[in-house]
Amino acid sequence: MIASMLNLAAFKNSIAHDAPPAGVSLALQALWWDAKGDWNKAHECAQAQEDAEGNWVHAYLHRKEGDRENAGYWYRRVQKPPATVPLTEEWDVIAGALIDAA
Numbered sequence: 281m282i283a284s285m286l287n288l289a290a291f292k293n294s295i296a297h298d299a300p301p302a303g304v305s306l307a308l309q310a311l312w313w314d315a316k317g318d319w320n321k322a323h324e325c326a327q328a329q330e331d332a333e334g335n336w337v338h339a340y341l342h343r344k345e346g347d348r349e350n351a352g353y354w355y356r357r358v359q360k361p362p363a364t365v366p367l368t369e370e371w372d373v374i375a376g377a378l379i380d381a382a
Contacts, residue, residue, distance in 0.1 A: 288376045305382065307333040311375050314341060332358050333378055339363075340370055 286301055291308070292315075294301050300312040310325035319341065326338040339354030344367050355362045363370045 286379055286382070288372065288379055291375055291379060305329060305333060305378065307337045308375065308378050308382075310334070310337045310341065311371060311378070314344070314371070319345065333381070336360065336374055337378075340367075340374055343367070343370070 286304065291301065291304075291312070295312060295315045300309045304312070306325045306329035310322040310329070312322075313319075313325060314322035323338075323341050326334050326341055328334070329337075335354050335357045339351050339358065339360070340363070342348075342351035342354060343363060345351075348362070352362055365373075
């Protein structure tokens with residue numbers, strides 16, 4: 281699927297495949313790997329995208345990891361308050377925002 285034709289439902293469905301959709305950002309790849317259960321690969325992708333989108337996903341990943349202090353640092357970098365919603369809801373919010381921005 282072409283990244284510009286992607287929506288949240290299609291992105292979530294792609295998690296059943298062996299690789300993220302072609303052409304998606306590293307930040308979206310990070311969320312994809314996270315959903316596949318590979319936190320380390322997700323973290324690598326988030327770190328490799330050194331902008332607000334990558335930093336937002338980076339914050340989420342450290343929150344999920346349970347490292348509140350580190351997560352707080354990354355939330356501050358993107359000028360967002362630390363999330364308090366369930367992790368699955370935050371994942372959806374971030375993924376939707378990144379897809380809409382693509």
